[in-house]
Amino acid sequence: MKRKVVYILYWFYLVVMWGVVLCLSLELGFRLILWGANYVYRPLFELQTRKVYGMAPADERGSRLGRKVYDSADWLFSSADKAQVSRDNIDCKEEYLLTLDGIVKAEFETGGQIIYIKGDPILRNYLKSVFQGRRMGYYSPEWDEVITSVKTRVGLPISKRLRFESQFVHYYEVNVEAHSNVITLVAKEVRDNYPYSLCGERSNSDPNSTWLVPFYAYKTNCRPENGIAQYNNYGFRDDDVVVPKPEGVIRIVCVGGSTTEEGNTNSTTYPNIMEKKLRDYFHTDKIDVINAGICGIRSSGEMRRIWDYLELQPDLLLYYNAVNDICYAYFPEWLTLPNHFRKWLKNSSLLNYVFNEKHLPSDDYIIEYFYENIFTHLGAMHCACKSKGVDMAVCSFAYPTLKWYEIVGRLYYDFNLRNVWLAEVRDEALITFRTYVKVIDIYNKELRKFCEEEGIIYIPVAEEFKAGMNHFFDVCHMTPLGLDVKTDIIGSYVARWLESKGLKR
The missing domain is CATH 3.40.1840.10 (YNR034W-A-like)
Structure with a gap:
């Protein structure tokens, strides 16, 4: 009997010992993979990021808090x-x-x-x-x-x-x-001194800056030499806007962040591409699509600027954004919530990768958070639109879709998130692309319900945009090929809206 007990203990010891060795080997191997991936892909991440964020100087993109730039902008909040x-x-x-x-x-x-x-x-x-x-x-x-x-x-x-x-x-x-x-x-x-008061005592004396208030408003009539972005008489990246709107013109104002503003030239942004395609489709030059995207702006800023957008006298306000709220505001907040899984996940790269979604609160909490924040801002913007007789459309938010075997793509987007989008919280948690996609999916699903409840036009961009690295620079910004596809999806729904308003081919 004693010999049998010793035999069992011996095998138990071997199983535990080799189990520990196996776990440590897997952990070490996975850390080596991540280290190698980070070393190999970091230059590529930086190159891709420069292509996407080239719309503002790098030193200004490093700060999330606004700095004051005094310039002529009397029209801002003048109404x-x-x-x-x-x-x-x-x-x-x-x-x-x-x-x-x-x-x-x-x-x-x-x-x-x-x-x-x-x-x-x-x-x-x-x-x-x-x-x-x-x-x-x-x-x-x-x-x-x-x-x-x-x-x-x-x-x-x-x-x-x-x-x-x-x-x-x-x-x-x-x-x-x-x-x-x-x-x-x-x-x-x-709001007596809007928008300058948003910067507090901070100031920026750089006359070459394109910002009036960083991540909120650009200077008006700002056309830097050799700059890929030129800003019009209203501080938006487009041609000058004529107000009052000429008779017979149907005007669409596209609101969002850098995913709306982006493009290698003003003429290759999605609003400008869509304007050309809609004019060709309807054989008219009476369709005016304005790019009112602002790099880094969140829904709280867009809501505060709603009267600026409506000052342009649109017939349709078209909204495409989500990533700035989710990555710069919501993830940092969610990672402060009590979570007994996080201390285990922080100590193991392998466990963090496999169980990454455990960093998040429950799905119900996330849904409620969306309704209390970004959906409240969208609802407020819709109220303002209704007061002016303006229709509002909101797009679901697209992201790269990868097949299960596209390991390189997943590593690329994992490191893009931790090095760019969630760099400020990576000491708390390393969020993976899979977890990011889960949150965007929840947002898109609830956004459709919200739009149905509020009578807002819903455009299913994410549902119809299934593409990977050839179409996306990073987790949200697109290549010229991607912008063309995005334009076709949004443009097809806008064309239906135009037809409902009586416009014929």
């Missing part, structure tokens, strides 16, 4: 008062109307328990996280005083202007009052 009047009779959800005005409304029980909180997602997310006991990002003693007063009812009422920093600098007029059973908070963004 704030008119915008308020034009929204008075819009049939829209209160959440969207509050967001348009940069307002947050909240009610709290004694002790700071939230009864409800709604409005501008930028400030709402911060207040919601703080009152739920999880501080995110920005810290200010002045905000702490307000939060403490809400919880304790001491020092109320409060009425003061407070600064808040996210991607940009925002100022809010904050009013807190105590009632018999609840405490109310109303914060309204101050």
Whole structure:
């Protein structure tokens, strides 16, 4: 019996020992593969990135926070008062109307328990996280005083202007009052000095910069010598825009980030290619498609610039974006959430690769997050469009589709994500291309539902765009071949919309 026990223990020891050796060998082998891939592909990543991001100088692309550049841009937000009047009779959800005005409304029980909180997602997310006991990002003693007063009812009422920093600098007029059973908070963004106030005290004296406010607005009439991008009288990468719109012209304004602005020349961006194709298809020069894409802009910025887009008097506002919100705002936030898997995944490259989706919160959480953020901004933009009688179309977001055996492509996009798109959070987690695709798929699926609910035109770009490395520079930007395919997909749906408006071939 004793001999049998020793025999069993011996084999158990061998199995455990060789199991450990096998696991360590797999881990070491996988790390060597990743090291080799990073060494081989990094120069290619940088080359591809330069091709995509050549629209702004490299030193400016390194910062996510705006810097102030004073230039003539009186038209920016010049219609704030008119915008308020034009929204008075819009049939829209209160959440969207509050967001348009940069307002947050909240009610709290004694002790700071939230009864409800709604409005501008930028400030709402911060207040919601703080009152739920999880501080995110920005810290200010002045905000702490307000939060403490809400919880304790001491020092109320409060009425003061407070600064808040996210991607940009925002100022809010904050009013807190105590009632018999609840405490109310109303914060309204101050936009008196827009867009310059978004930069705070930062400034940029470089006269060669194309930016008015980085990742928000370009200078008007900015046409740098030998620059691949030239900016018109409204600060967009296109020909000058005639306002008032000439009689008989149907105008489409394309809104988005660098995935809208991109192209080796102004004439080879997707809005300009689409304009040529639509004019040829309908045999008319009365179709005007404007490229209003801004490199690095997020949905919060696009919502704040909605009246600038509508100043161009479009008949259709066409939206294509998502990656800037997801990679620069949502992933960093999700990676701060409690996650007991992350400490194991951070210590093993192999486990991190196999179980990478464990870095994410649940699918239900992600869906709710989309509705509370980017979909709220889109809903607010749709409200503004309706107030001007403008139709709105939103495209699903495309990404490279790879077959299971395209290992090189997967490694390419893995390292593109960690070296470019998620470089600021790679110490927290190395997100893989597979995980990125999962999030985009959730976004596209819920976007279709959202558009159906809100009466927004939905264009299934991702569903119809199935292509790989020959069509995509990186995880989202396209080669000229890709832009041509993207234009055909979007253009076919825009052509149907034009036909519904009575335009005939």
